[in-house]
Amino acid sequence: MTHDHARRQLLKFLAASPLLSPLAGMQAASAQDHAAETLITAPDQALDVFDFEAVAKKQLPPAHWGYLATGTDDDATVRANREGFDRFQLRVRRLVDTRQIDMSVSLFGEKFATPIVLAPVGSQRAFHADGELAAARAAKAGDHLQVLSTQTSTSIEDVMKARGRAVWYQLYATDQWSVTQGLVKRAQSAGAPAFALTVDLQGGSNRLTAERFARRDTRQCNTCHKPSNTTVAASSGMPSALPGGKPMYAGLDVSQVKSLQAPQADWEYAKRLRDVTPMKFLIKGIVSREDAERAVQQGVDGVIVSNHGGRGENSGRGTIESLVEVVEGVNGRIPVIVDGGFRRGVDVFKALALGANAIMVGRPYIWGLASFGQPGVESVLDILRSELRMVMRQAGTVRVSDINRSYVIDRRPTMS
Secondary structure, eight states, X not given: OOHHHHHHHHHXXXXXXXXXXXXXXXXXXXXXXXXXXXXXXXXXXXXXXXXXXXXXXXXXXXXXXXXXXXXXXXXXXXXXXXXXXXXXXXXXXXXOOOSSOBOOEEETTEEESOSEEEOOOSOGGGTOTTHHHHHHHHHHHHTOOBEEETTOSSOHHHHHHHHTSOOEEEEOOOSOXXXXXXXHHHHXXXXXXXXXXXXXXXXXXXXXXXXXXXXXXXXXXXXXXXXXXXXHHHHHOOOOSSSSOOGGGTTSOOTTOOOSSOTTOOHXXXXXXXXXXXXXXXXXXXXXXXXXXXXXXXXXXXXXXXXXXXXXXXXXXXXXXXXXXXXXXXXXXXXXXXXXXXXXHHHHHHHHHTTOSEEEEOHHHHHHHHHHSHHHHXXXXXXXXXXXXXXXXXXXXXXXXXXXXXXXXXXXXXXX
């Protein structure tokens, strides 16, 4: 046993010792009890979304699980996304008639039954054979907005048909303008009312967790990483890093594409992209007041506060904390959406109280997808809606529009 390993073992023992820290001891015991529970075998057995995480981890091949779970470097920002919610406490009101709760929201004139949005997650057939179609049908069941990734394993046209309503499109602007423009035009032709340029992966990321899990995976990847449409895959020329083809590239000459990011992207690039289409234009990855203000000045229609689920940069800062200054920068002039670490209804409530117009959830619905397909996704979304409804009743807010800054207290206010 090395000195460092021995030290870590000692610290772990001390942290879990009820004698030194009763609270730490209880937390450790609770975690052990949860881990010892039998995995759920049906979606309706789940008590919270974490029950699906355990099943998904067991079901998925190691490399696929690692791809889903990874952050960058030591995953500090993945943890920060969750820990950031602890910074805010609820300040609730009493004696309010909460028999009728309205969770509906409007985004660009479209009404949805809930502020909970399905975030773009690429290559969903890596997690279940039905992939994005299962997610779309689940979104339809709960009337959730769905945002589709450029790296979707199912075409935007087929996803919209399954959703029964237009979806938004998330854009990876490649290093080739003609391909980027083609992707936007494809989404526009399909009827997408809005698209979001992703800017939170410009520097790349060091995804160590994904690499470590991939090394445990002894399968021959080419036996399962087959495109769902061989014609599309052949015409796109894009390699399939995960099961399913990349149909959004069909008909585009991608022979010169070396990166899914546009390293030359700046505010002028964003303006040029904005002028390509009449679709509503959002920027995904805004985390500072200055960039939020600049986005408004540039005529951007909306911003998404995101660090790519902790996969984009090792800032160590949760998006719920970034949300505060982005909302200040926007000052109510355009919609603000936020993603990163949302796992419970109370998380959603806190974000709404801090000024978000909607929140996006990613990993949890993929846990449900990997566990049970469409029923799993539906159950994850049902749980989040039920928890949000319960918190709204507890706080004395009957409409999403009632939820404002007065309902949260910042335990660590920043200096202005």
